[in-house]
Amino acid sequence: xxxxxxxxxxxxxxxxxxxxxxxxxxxxxxxxxxxxxxxxxxxxxxxxxxxxxxxxxxxxxxxxxxxxxxxxxxxxxxxxxxxxxxxxxxxxxxxxxxxxxxxxxxxxx
Amino acid sequence: xxxxxxxxxxxxxxxxxxxxxxxxxxxxxxxxxxxxxxxxxxxxxxxxxxxxxxxxxxxxxxxxxxxxxxxxxxxxxxxxxxxxxxxxxxxxxxxxxxxxxxxxxxxxxxxxxxxxxxxxxxxxxxxxxxxxxxxxxxxxxxxxxxxxxxxxxxxxxxxxxxxxxxxxxxxxxxxxxxxxxxxxxxxxxxxxxxxxxxxxxxxxxxxxxxxxxxxxxxxxxxxxxxxxxxxxxxxxxxxxxxxxxxxxxxxxxxxxxxxxxxxxxxxxxxxxxxxxxxxxxxxxxxxxxxxxxxxxxxxxxxxxxxxxxxxxxxxxxxxxxxxxxxxxxxxxxxxxxxxxxxxxxxxxxxxxxxxxxxxxxxxxxxxxxxxxxxxxxxxxxxxxxxxxxxxxxxxxxxxxxxxxxxxxxxxxxxxxxxxxxxxxxxxxxxxxxxxxxxxxxxxxxxxxxxxxxxxxxxxxxxxxxxxxxxxxxxxxxxxxxxxxxxxxxxxxxxxxxxxxxxxxxxxxxxxxxxxxxxxxxxxxxxxxxxxxxxxxxxxxxxxxxxxxxxxxxxxxxxxxxxxxxxxxxxxxxxxxxxxxxxxxxxxxxxxxxxxxxxxxxxxxxxxxxxxxxxxxxxxxxxxxxxxxxxxxxxxxxxxxxxxxxxxxxxxxxxxxxxxxxxxxxxxxxxxxxxxxxxxxxxxxxxxxxxxxxxxxxxxxxxxxxxxxxxxxxxxxxxxxxxxxxxxxxxxxxxxxxxxxxxxxxxxxxxxxxxxxxxxxxxxxxxxxxxxxxxxxxxxxxxxxxxxxxxxxxxxxxxxxxxxxxxxxxxxxxxx
Ligand code: SRM
Ligand SMILES: Cc1cc2nc3c(=O)[nH]c(=O)nc-3n(C[C@H](O)[C@H](O)[C@H](O)COP(=O)(O)OP(=O)(O)OC[C@H]3O[C@@H](n4cnc5c(N)ncnc54)[C@H](O)[C@@H]3O)c2cc1C
Ligand code: SF4
Ligand code: FES
Numbered sequence: 072x073x074x075x076x077x078x079x080x081x082x083x084x085x086x087x088x089x090x091x092x093x094x095x096x097x098x099x100x101x102x103x104x105x106x107x108x109x110x111x112x113x114x115x116x117x118x119x120x121x122x123x124x125x126x127x128x129x130x131x132x133x134x135x136x137x138x139x140x141x142x143x144x145x146x147x148x149x150x151x152x153x154x155x156x157x158x159x160x161x162x163x164x165x166x167x168x169x170x171x172x173x174x175x176x177x178x179x180x
Numbered sequence: 181x182x183x184x185x186x187x188x189x190x191x192x193x194x195x196x197x198x199x200x201x202x203x204x205x206x207x208x209x210x211x212x213x214x215x216x217x218x219x220x221x222x223x224x225x226x227x228x229x230x231x232x233x234x235x236x237x238x239x240x241x242x243x244x245x246x247x248x249x250x251x252x253x254x255x256x257x258x259x260x261x262x263x264x265x266x267x268x269x270x271x272x273x274x275x276x277x278x279x280x281x282x283x284x285x286x287x288x289x290x291x292x293x294x295x296x297x298x299x300x301x302x303x304x305x306x307x308x309x310x311x312x313x314x315x316x317x318x319x320x321x322x323x324x325x326x327x328x329x330x331x332x333x334x335x336x337x338x339x340x341x342x343x344x345x346x347x348x349x350x351x352x353x354x355x356x357x358x359x360x361x362x363x364x365x366x367x368x369x370x371x372x373x374x375x376x377x378x379x380x381x382x383x384x385x386x387x388x389x390x391x392x393x394x395x396x397x398x399x400x401x402x403x404x405x406x407x408x409x410x411x412x413x414x415x416x417x418x419x420x421x422x423x424x425x426x427x428x429x430x431x432x433x434x435x436x437x438x439x440x441x442x443x444x445x446x447x448x449x450x451x452x453x454x455x456x457x458x459x460x461x462x463x464x465x466x467x468x469x470x471x472x473x474x475x476x477x478x479x480x481x482x483x484x485x486x487x488x489x490x491x492x493x494x495x496x497x498x499x500x501x502x503x504x505x506x507x508x509x510x511x512x513x514x515x516x517x518x519x520x521x522x523x524x525x526x527x528x529x530x531x532x533x534x535x536x537x538x539x540x541x542x543x544x545x546x547x548x549x550x551x552x553x554x555x556x557x558x559x560x561x562x563x564x565x566x567x568x569x570x571x572x573x574x575x576x577x578x579x580x581x582x583x584x585x586x587x588x589x590x591x592x593x594x595x596x597x598x599x600x601x602x603x604x605x606x607x608x609x610x611x612x613x614x615x616x617x618x619x620x621x622x623x624x625x626x627x628x629x630x631x632x633x634x635x636x637x638x639x640x641x642x643x644x645x646x647x648x649x650x651x652x653x654x655x656x657x658x659x660x661x662x663x664x665x666x667x668x669x670x671x672x673x674x675x676x677x678x679x680x681x682x683x684x685x686x687x688x689x690x691x692x693x694x695x696x697x698x699x700x701x702x703x704x705x706x707x708x709x710x711x712x713x714x715x716x717x718x719x720x721x722x723x724x725x726x727x728x729x730x731x732x733x734x735x736x737x738x739x740x741x742x743x744x745x746x747x748x749x750x751x752x753x754x755x756x757x758x759x760x761x762x763x764x765x766x767x768x769x770x771x772x773x774x775x776x777x778x779x780x781x782x783x784x785x786x787x788x789x790x791x792x793x794x795x796x797x798x799x800x801x802x803x804x805x806x807x808x809x810x811x812x813x814x815x816x817x818x819x820x821x822x823x824x825x826x827x828x829x830x831x832x833x834x835x836x837x838x839x840x841x842x843x844x845x846x847x848x849x850x851x852x853x854x855x856x857x858x859x860x861x862x863x864x865x866x867x868x869x870x871x872x873x874x875x876x877x878x879x880x881x882x883x884x885x886x887x888x889x890x891x892x893x894x895x896x897x898x899x900x901x902x903x904x905x906x907x908x909x910x911x912x913x914x915x916x917x918x919x920x921x922x923x924x925x926x927x928x929x930x931x932x933x934x935x936x937x938x939x940x941x942x943x944x945x946x947x948x949x950x951x952x953x954x955x956x957x958x959x960x961x962x963x964x965x966x967x968x969x970x971x972x973x974x975x976x977x978x979x980x981x982x983x984x985x986x987x988x989x990x991x992x993x994x995x
Contacts, residue, residue, distance in 0.1 A: 077986040086698060086724040089985035100985060104698040121740040124728040126701040133701035135728040135736055140701070175989030 074162060074169035080108065081166070088123040088132070093175050098159060099123035100168065101143050103130055109143035110161045110170055116141075116154025182210040185482070186271055186280035188261045188426070190215030192224050193455030193471040194286035195242050200479035202251050208483065211253045212278055214271070217309050218258035220248065223634060224309070225468060225602070228499045231313045232342035233892055264430040266448055282482060285427055285438060285446070285453040289420040289466070294330070298392030303399075304414045307339045319413045320346035327351070328401045328411040330389055332359040334498060336417035337376065341500040343415075344381050351409045352376075353387035353401065355418075363496045363507040367523075368530050368546040375503055375528070384409075422457045422464055437464045442488035444478040454478045460489060467494045468634065469601050495556050495601055497549070504545075506552035509559050510534065511542030520573045531573055538566040551575035553641060554589070557597045590644040599641050602634035610642060614649045622646070663702035665694050670923035674710055683715050685722055699725075706924035709811065712847050713919050716961035723978070729809035732981060733969040734791055742791060743784040744770075745808035746798050747844065750818040750837035750856075751779030760801030768794055778815035778853070780806055792982055795970035804844075804968040811925070812847045813854075816840040817865065821858030821875065830875035832858035835904055839911060845966040846958070849922035849931070852915065867895045870928040871911055876900070880907035884914060884940075885932040893929055896937045899945045913954035914944050920957075 083089050083102040090113055091098045097113035099122050107130060113123050120136035130143045140149040146158040160171035185201075187194050190213050201209065215221075219241075226240040248255050256275060263272040270277040291306035293299050303319075305312050316339070319325055325348050329340045332354030344350045352359075358369030359376075373383050388404040392414055400410045422437035433439040433447035437459030444452045454474040456466055465471060470492050480487035495508035511519075511534040522531040529547035533540055533555065539562050543555040554576040558565060565572055576589045593599075595608030613619060613629045625642060626633040632642040646654040661667050668676075673692065682688045685707050689699060699707070704725035711719040723731045734742035748757070761781055765773055771785040786794055795805075807814060816839050819825065821832030836856040846852075855866035856873040866872030868888035872895050874881040879902035883895035898914065901907050917940065922931035932940055943950050973982075 075988050077988065082980060082985050084724060084980075089980065092984045092987040093989045095989075097984070118738070119740070121736075124732075124736060124740075126704060126727065127724065128698055128700045128704065129696060136738065138701070170988070 072160065073172040075172055075174065077168050077170050079166055080106075080163060080168055082168075083108075086127040088125075088127065090123050091170065091174070095175070097121070097123070098170070098174055099132075100161070100170070101127055101132060103127060103143070107143070108161050108163055108168060110159040110174070111141070111143060111146050112156040114156060115139060116148055116156055117152065122156070182208060183281040184279055185209040185211045185282045185284065186278055187211060187213045187284045187286060188271065189286035189288055189423075189455070189457075190217065190219075190221045190255075190257060191286055191288045191455060192221070192242075192468055193288070193475050194284065195221030196472050196475035197284065197286070197454060197478050198243075198251070198253070200476055201482060204479055204485075205483045206251075209282075211251070212280075213248070213253050213255055213257075214259055214261050214273060214278075215255075215257045216260040217311070219310065220244070220255060220257055222310070225499070225634060227307070227310065227313050228338040228342055229501075230310075231307075231316060231339065232345045232501070234501065236890065236892070237310060237313075238890075261426060264426055264451075266430055266451070269450065281450070283451045284478060284482075285451065285457060286455045287423040287426070287457045289456040290423045291416060292419040292421050293416050294389060294418055296389055296391050298394060298398065299416075301392055301394050302397040303394070303412060304392055304416065307335055307415055307417050308420075316343060316413065316415065317346065320348045322412065324349070325412045326410055327413050327415060328353060328409050329415045329417060330401070331415075331417035331419070332356070332383065332385070333362065333417065333419070334360060334496065336415070337372075338499055339415050339417055340381050341376065341379065341503075344379055350380075351382040351384060351411075353389060353403070353409070354383065354385045355388060357385055359383065359385070360498070360507075363544075364505070364546075365511055365532060365544055367521075367532070368505070368507075368544045371528060371530055371546045372498075372503065372505060376500075420456065420466060422459070424457055427453065427457070435459050435462075440489075442477075442490075443481045444474055444489060445481065452478050452481060461491055463491060465494070467496070469494060469604050472602070472604055493556075493560050495552065497552075497601075504547055504549040506545040506549040507543065508552070508556045509540065509542035511544055517541065520569075522573045533573060535565070538564050538569070540565060550640075553597070553599065553638070554593070556601075557593065560598075590641060591648050599645065600629075600631040600634070600638045602638075603630040605629050605631040607645065610645050611649045614646060620646075620650060620653060662706060663700055665689075665696045665699050665703050666692060668692060670706065673707070674714075674921075674923075677710050677714055683711065683718055684720075685711065685725060709847060709849065709924050713961070716964045730811070731978075732788070732791065733805055733807075733809065733973065734786070735809045737784060739785075741785045741787055743782050743808070744786050744791070744794055744798070745776065745780055745782045745806040746803035747806040747840070748780035749840050750816055750833050752818075752833060752837065753781075757801060757803070760798065760803070764794055764797045767797065770794075776808070778808070779817050780808075780815065782808070789982055792974055792979075796974040799968075799971050799974055803970075805970045807844065810847065811850050812852065813840070813843045813845070814851050815853055816843075817853070817855040817869070819856070819858050819863035821856075825858055827861060828858035828875070829877050830858060830880065830904075832856045832864065832873070832875050835873065835875075835880075835907070836864070838904070839908065842908065842912065843915065843962075845968075846915070846919070846962060847965065848915065848919055850925050850927045852918075852928065854911070868892070869895065871914065873907060873911070878902065880904065882907060882910050882914075885929040885937065887927060887929045889927075891929070896932065898941060909951065909955050910944060912958050913951040914940065916954040916958040917943060920954075 077091050085102055086104050088099050088101045098110050099113040101109045113121055115122055115134040117139050120134040122132050124135045125132040131140050133140050139152050146156040148154045159174050162169050221243040223240040223242050229235040259273045261271045261273050270279045291308045305315050327343045327348045327350050329336045329352045332352050340350045340352045358366045359372050390404045391402045392398050393400045393402055398414045400408050402408050424434050424438050427438040428434045438453040438457055440453050440458045440460055444454055446453050455471050474489050477487040477489045498505045518535045520533045532544045534542040540559040545552050593607050597607045599607050610629050610631050619625050632639045688707050708722050708725040729735050768790050770783045774782045776782045816836040818833045818836030822828035852870050854871045855864040855869040857864040857866040858875050866874055868886040872883040881900045882898040884898050886895035887893040918928050
């Protein structure tokens with residue numbers, strides 16, 4: 072697997088998110104309170120809500136549009152809701168963040 | 181293969197049947213649902229509280245678009261079925277022909293219109309569907325409007341009470357000697373009449389309508405005895421007849437209703453019928469409980485299971501808030517019957533039981549109806565009551581000597597005793613579901629059993645059953661925890677934040693033993709608000725705990741773009757401001773510009789990346805954020821007042837602007853909207869605002885606790901003051917009291933209902949020192965709050981919010 076540099080961990084506030092733009096669409100990169108880092112598609116499985124804009128709690132985010140809770144680990148909607156978003160591997164090295172290259176190859180794959 | 185099922189009528193019976201059908205055999209039927217009304221299924225019996233303004237239409241919708249979609253129902257609302265062609269197995273409607281394998285007729289009934297002259301005049305209406313309700317609400321909105329309701333039965337009286345609540349002058353004309361004669365004996369009818377008259381409703385019994393008078397529209401009702409009652413609307417509520425026309429035309433067997441067998445099958449085996457349009461063993465029904473039974477049976481029949489509808493006794497309750505009335509069974513006098521009567525004139529209580537051979541035949545309760553369910557149960561079972569004859573009338577609590585507590589009374593009910601009449605749910609089903617599914621809240625019980633989910637009059641019983649089954653785990657008065665992260669409720673958390681001087685979210689979570697590491701999307705915004713409010717100078721606002729709109733200071737839209745609403749003080753603007761807005765719209769190619777309901781301009785469809793630049797351009801023209809996204813001060817609507825209006829008594833525009841300039845930027849538990857009207861004509865709609873001012877010659881009448889969103893409620897009057905300064909002090913103090921006491925997301929009217937309007941008056945009007953202290957605390961907090969969030973961001977704050985972290989995978993040249 073190859074990796075693409077996307078920035079520093081300090082670019083993302085704890086319990087917050089930033090976006091990475093790709094030709095296929097936006098990916099949301101999250102940082103949890105415990106400094107866990109996760110990347111998932113920035114499109115809620117419900118009605119495409121921008122997940123990066125939601126409130127981050129534990130290892131999950133609440134979508135800003137209608138309140139679905141999406142697991143950052145699995146990309147799956149929690150509770151009674153049904154649906155999932157794609158997740159991407161991330162790695163942190165010396166305070167820098169790298170995303171797996173599937174992030175740009177995803178449609179082709 | 182799926183079978184084609186066509187259902188005619190989207191009413192209460194068909195809605196229930198479809199639910200049961202999809203549960204029993206998902207995917208088996210391809211359903212087309214016709215409804216003459218331009219809307220889907222809703223809870224018709226709740227039209228009375230909607231008419232009274234106690235509920236909204238939205239709150240009584242039982243099946244929404246998402247539900248129909250998820251079950252693949254083709255909805256043909258607003259389309260009447262005009263003919264059934266049984267030979268070709270198709271139905272005809274305006275949209276053409278629709279084939280069926282199975283057909284269900286659920287057309288309900290049509291209101292009976294008495295054949296007098298003038299019955300076709302505009303202004304003569306029935307009370308059957310939401311269109312009728314809308315027509316009545318519109319009529320009631322006219323000042324000094326008068327209604328004549330013909331019919332003193334259940335429906336007529338619910339309409340009369342509701343129209344009276346809406347401020348109409350109401351007269352009820354009733355043909356018989358006393359009200360609701362089919363359900364009440366004369367004594368109870370008299371008590372009911374007295375109670376309604378106390379509410380200002382005129383009642384005329386033995387009134388025979390001769391004609392409805394009017395030129396071009398209804399203007400009055402003429403009785404046979406010559407009496408004339410002027411009327412702007414005439415509501416006919418004299419009865420219903422089963423809606424059988426299409427069945428008759430199709431030559432199905434029809435008597436008074438469409439004849440069905442125990443399986444709900446009509447004389448054509450491919451066709452079923454349910455609801456008020458049917459006749460089963462010579463009986464037509466007009467209450468929902470038996471219709472729901474029919475719905476259940478029909479669903480079973482459709483999937484090929486055995487089920488049979490059995491005739492049932494029905495009980496009646498009048499849904500007029502503040503009137504308790506219960507009646508069941510047969511209470512006509514007859515030689516072989518005995519009766520037991522209890523009267524307490526002082527308390528307005530009357531109870532009567534009719535017995536035959538030591539079994540209850542009928543029960544009428546007025547004023548105190550708690551034992552209705554118990555009597556009804558004895559009646560339906562035909563229980564021998566001789567052993568408790570002497571104390572029977574005192575109710576279940578008096579059986580076995582010492583009075584029992586209400587829970588014990590419910591405990592004593594048999595498992596098959598009916599608790600929810602509307603939905604036919606018995607005790608055993610409720611307690612069973614509570615145990616089997618681990619239900620702990622009333623809402624869950626409603627969702628799983630349907631008990632108390634229709635008219636709600638059995639809510640008390642259901643709660644008692646929950647107490648009985650769950651013991652300490654259910655306490656209706658117990659505090660609702662903020663969310664799953666803590667057992668504490670909002671009030672406790674607010675109290676402890678102050679008492680223990682907790683000043684950060686982690687401190688609150690640590691000290692109050694939160695169960696999760698960093699809360700959730702429900703508790704964090706609440707805590708953030710409480711801390712902002714309680715420690716304005718010390719607390720550092722936690723943006724990650726704010727909903728996106730408050731974090732970005734713009735309203736997120738469904739496509740992920742944002743809307744921008746600048747403040748337009750008191751709704752007043754000028755050419756320079758408008759020109760600046762026009763330039764911004766052109767420059768950023770903003771797709772929609774709209775005047776809001778709050779007297780200002782909304783620019784919709786702005787890309788997130790553009791927000792800072794849009795704000796910068798607006799800022800140059802002097803605009804600041806309108807906080808259209810905030811749980812905070814939104815708008816102060818004004819009218820033109822003494823500046824221009826020939827009726828204005830004070831400078832309502834100037835005062836509104838003054839309030840807005842004083843209060844903008846403040847965070848509140850829920851949004852806060854104000855209005856200032858220059859005279860009682862109230863063009864700024866101040867009497868449905870969170871806080872409103874009506875200017876009068878002698879000064880300023882201050883109102884509060886109105887609502888015009890999800891709920892509709894006129895304001896309460898706080899007080900009348902003589903100067904603008906005093907008015908401002910009262911308004912600000914009231915706002916601060918609300919800020920300090922309310923629960924997050926609780927609008928002012930809900931908070932006022934909880935703490936009591938009198939208590940608020942006592943603190944704000946009656947206690948000048950306290951008022952001053954509230955006022956001062958608000959002013960202190962404004963020192964930190966009145967910062968325009970837009971200009972802060974234009975200057976670079978939270979820059980990271982507005983641009984992506986990286987762009988990857990693009991050809992380099994495109995960067
Ligand atoms: C823009 C506007 C509609 C319009 O085009 O006129 C509007 C738009 C929205 N309203 Fe409203 N409301 C607007 C005036 C009103 C009014 C009328 C008024 O303010 O005079 C009401 C009834 C009064 C009231 O506040 O109750 C109103 C009652 C609501 C409610 C129901 C609140 C309630 O507790 O009953 C919501 C839902 C909520 O807040 O949870 C809501 C929510 C919304 C939201 C924020 C929905 C959302 O969460 O995305 C809409 C945002 C659209 C946007 O991005 O601009 N809006 N909304 C109005 C903006 C006024 C302004 O200048 O700030
Ligand atoms: C204001 C009010 C208060 C009430 N309060 C109570 C109460 O407290 N308790 C109680 O038990 N009952 C109450 N009722 C009675 C209860 O609402 C009815 O018994 C129940 O709604 C009947 O259900 P249904 O499905 O048979 O008919 P409906 O709910 O009337 O549904 C029939 C539907 O079929 C449509 N329709 C008719 N013909 C056609 C056609 N040819 N093509 C297409 N669509 C057609 C009609 O427009 C209607 O929408 C009340 C009724 C009203 C109006
Ligand atoms: S009424 Fe308000 S919340 Fe509803 S769609 Fe219109 S703007 Fe949105
Ligand atoms: S789009 Fe995410 S919850 Fe609806």
